[in-house]
Structures are given as structure tokens and as C-alpha cells.
Amino acid sequence: MPAEIRGLSTSDVAGLNAMFGRLSDLDLTLIREDLQNPEHVAEMAASPDLRWVVVDGDDIVGWATVNRLPGWSNHVGELRIVVVPQARGAGLGRDLTKQALRGGFGAGLEKIVIELAAGQERVIELFSSLGFTGEALLRDHIRDRDGELHDLIVLAHYARAGLDTLEAIGVVDALG
Template sequence: MSVVPLGPEHCDALLRFFRDLPDGDRTFIKEEVTDPATVRAWTTGGNRWVAVDGDTVQGYVAVLRLPGWSDHVGEVRLVVAPAARGNGLGRVLARHALVAGVEAGLTKLVVEVVAEQGAALALFSAIGFSGEALLRDHIRDREGRLRDLMVLAHHVGETWSGMDTVGVADELGEPG
């Protein structure tokens, strides 16, 4: 399996990936990921990658720079196929996003996680993200239930020692 930049050649496989996700997983994705035009548009913007195994997409990650006065901040979006969860792929993709964000000059990365997603919270906490906000009853799932949303943040300058601890400094070629 390899992590590669999202390109036009991945559109059909990425659409299959998103269509095959359980409805509950798609509930918490901001974009209409089963729309071919949406996915095609992503191939021209950069800062999006897929984990591919042959012709199959097993994961997706993006680092989206926020606009205007928050242009030093990048939002991480990460999705792993249910069959590929629990084997470290999410961690590989999250670390990839962290490295890409630092290389892009971002000083803060954020990720939004539904409060009940314990594995995602643990994954991002392990690579230096910490809780920044709890938004109660902020999102509604497909059954109409309100859910809490957690915003986790990674302040690059403040947590470099944490990045060194998890090996990200080595990936960037920086001294620890």
C-alpha cells in the first residue's frame, strides 16, 4: 500500500471508496463525497492524498488551508475504509498530513472529530493534537440525533518536541 497525491486517475476508485462507506461514516463528512464533480474538482487543488492498494483506495487524507485571517491553519480530513481500520493506516495518513502541513508552512492544524469516535481521538492525540473545543449538539446524524463535535489542534511551534517524540522530525529531516 502506498500514499500518493490524489490525481484524476484515482477519481473512480475514490468514488467507489466513498460510496462503499457505511452511511453512518458518510454522515460526518462535510462534502458530498459521492458526487463525481466534487471528487474530480479535488484533483486540481493539491494537498489531498489517497492510500492505494493496487486499484483500490483504502484511505483518504487532506490538509485544507483555511482562508483569510486563518490562513496559517490547516484542517485535516481523514477517512479509512472499514476493512483497513485497526492496522495503522489511519496513523500513517495522519502523520502524512502533519508532515505536509508543516512543509506547507502551516503553524496550526485542526481536525474535527465526533466525540464518540474514540479511536480517532486516540490517533490524533498520539501525534500531538490536543482538545481545543467541545461543541455540544453541533452535528446531526442521519437518524436526527444530535452529536457533540470535538476540535483537536496541533500547534506546530509549541509541540515540536512532541513531534520529535513520534518521529515526525525525522521525516522532515529536522534535528530533534
């Protein structure tokens, strides 16, 4: 049975904790949420709006969330996504990103951003192919767990400006 993308639910807490426990230090460095805190994972699952998992058999192998920014930026969502290393390269990240775009734009967001380490060329190419464009380069903005500094790239996808791309990846229907 192929992997399935579905909305996050409270029944996913144990699977998410297991998945997050298998992530590398680099993966964990690039995600703001405290994914190794079981209480935080349970809180996320209790509030599943704009959160998805990829399930392969009995295992959760991917997760994404679109967090609406507060205040004057409440039209912007911040995408966080991770696929376990063993499942990368099979298109799950692409499919999960498409789902996040459909969900975020369908919820009224006008812009979705993602932050990536500058050295992730394949990942940057993936997001670019889905209609994300460069928004900012922040030099020495990330300090990894070894204390090394890395540049951070911010990519953005604008709902209305990229309708051709959105239509090509099947997101236009979510915009209404």
C-alpha cells in the first residue's frame, strides 16, 4: 500500500514521537518547534488545523505544518516540513508540500514562506519547482548543534501572483 497523506490526529502522537526521535541533529536544527518534547507533540495533535502526516504502513514518515503568523502578518503562513531520511527521494516531500499549499491557501493565507539552510540545493530546487521564489538570504543566521554558522534562505509562495504554478500543481481549486 502506498504512503498516504492525511490530517494530523491525536492518534498520531506515538508515531510522531517515534518519527521525531529518528531525526538527525541537522533536521532538528532547522525546525523551530521542539519536536523531541512529547508534550509539545501532543499539543500539536490536539490542535491539528493545517497539520499533516505521511503514513507508510504503520509508520509516520513525514510531517508538515503551516503556522499562521500573528498580528500584521496574519495573512502569511510559515511552512515546516520533514520527511525521514529513509523515505526521501520518493516524492513524499513534494506531495506533502502541495497538500500544505492547498490547505494554507484554502484557509485564506496569501503567502506561504519556508526557511532552509543555504546548502540544501536539492530541497531549494524542489520548492522552486513548486512556485516558491527567493525572498531573503540571512548570512550566518543558523547555528547548528556543533556551533557552526550557516546561511538561511527564505523562500515564499504568493497565492495570487503564482496562479499558473498553482494551477499546474493542483492548488487553484483550494483558492475558490
